[in-house]
Amino acid sequence: MMRKWVQVIFAIMGGVLGYQWSEWSGQTLWMAALGACIMCLIAAAIAGYGMKLLLKGERNIASIPAADLLAGTFGLVVGLFISVLLFPVLEKAIWIGAVLPVIVSSVLGVMGFRIGYVKKDELAQIIMKSRSQGADKPGPRPYEEHKILDTSVIIDGRIADICKTGFIEGTLVIPEFVLEELQHIADSSDLLKRNRGRRGLDILNKIQKELEVKVLIYEGDFEDISEVDSKLVRLAKVLQGKVITNDFNLNKVCELQGVSVLNINDLANAVKPVVLPGEEILVQVIKDGKEHGQGVAYLDDGTMIVVEGGRDFIGMLLEVMVTSVLQTSAGRMIFAKPKLLEKAQ
Secondary structure, three states, X not given: OHHHHHHXXXXXXXXXHHHHHXXXXXXXXXXXXXXXXXXHHHHXXXXXXXXXXXXXXXXXXXXXXXXXXXXXXXXXXXXXXXXXXXXXXXXXXXXXXXXXXXXXXXXXXXXXXXXXXHXXXXXXXXXXXXXXXXXXXXXXXXXXXXXXXXXXHHHHOHHHHHHHHOOOOOEEEEEHHHHHHHHHHHOOOOHHHHHHHHHHHHHHHHXXXXXXXXXXXXXXXXXXXXXXXXXXXXXXXXXXXXEEEOOHHHHHHHHHOOOOEEEHHHHHHHOOOOOOOOOEEEEEOOEEOOOOOOEEEEOOOOOEEEEOOOHHHOOOEXXXXXXXXXXXXXXXXXXXXXXXXXXXX
16 A cells, blocks of 8 residues: 555656656646656656565664653754754855755764663653752652562562552563573573573563553663663662562662662561560470570461570470560561570579
């Protein structure tokens, strides 16, 4: 269909050119018809090749993320605007004629597009910063739509169950560089790493196909940054989103960088049964502790209990009294002492 329209347009152009040429020869209809036929033949010859180039260009443009395309277009407009400002100066160069303005416009346009494409992340940060500074009053923290998953939380697998319960709102963002890291782990020669990588890919497939959650695959990358954790922090700043992780170190880095973070270990600890100092519980001491005389026991949810003087009770059920509870992002630790010793004192 497009090829026919190209031939029609070329035929009209040929007819107009033939009509204008007929003013010199005096044979209006004959020259117009001849021009239309010639242009039709030219259109038939180049239409196929032109359509291939057009379709290839459409595919290339469709593969570019919208944010990259907008940033490049903005740079192109700025470059062309600068060339328009330079036109009065360039017109004075009579010895070159009209060639110099065309060359300068082309160069500035290409440079503007490239600069806008490369600096898209910095431009997004400037726009976000100007919006936040333009507000008269510091209102409540804006809703952060995007929730960015890191590699560790995908491999962990609990994120799928959390999404299934509906506690995660907004759009889950899976960066392409995280997918590449997962693929690299899944292709590892080490059996444990390979299984962890494949588990992560299975979790992502489950989230996309089985759960009613909006998922966005972010195709951009930060070529000036090599570490995945640093890329996640940068992406969170660009998208004004939150990072979902269970990595304690990444949690601290996000806090230092002013990036919101959701640590699923914090969520898991928050829903564990509350144990207060002075409460008595029944545990089984299973091994030695790090310090002399200590014993280690575990609750049903995996919480570790350090029992002072519990070494002598290894393998036994023991009633202990909680003395203190230590809560961190890495987990919860309970300190206790045997109730028998408490009674003896």
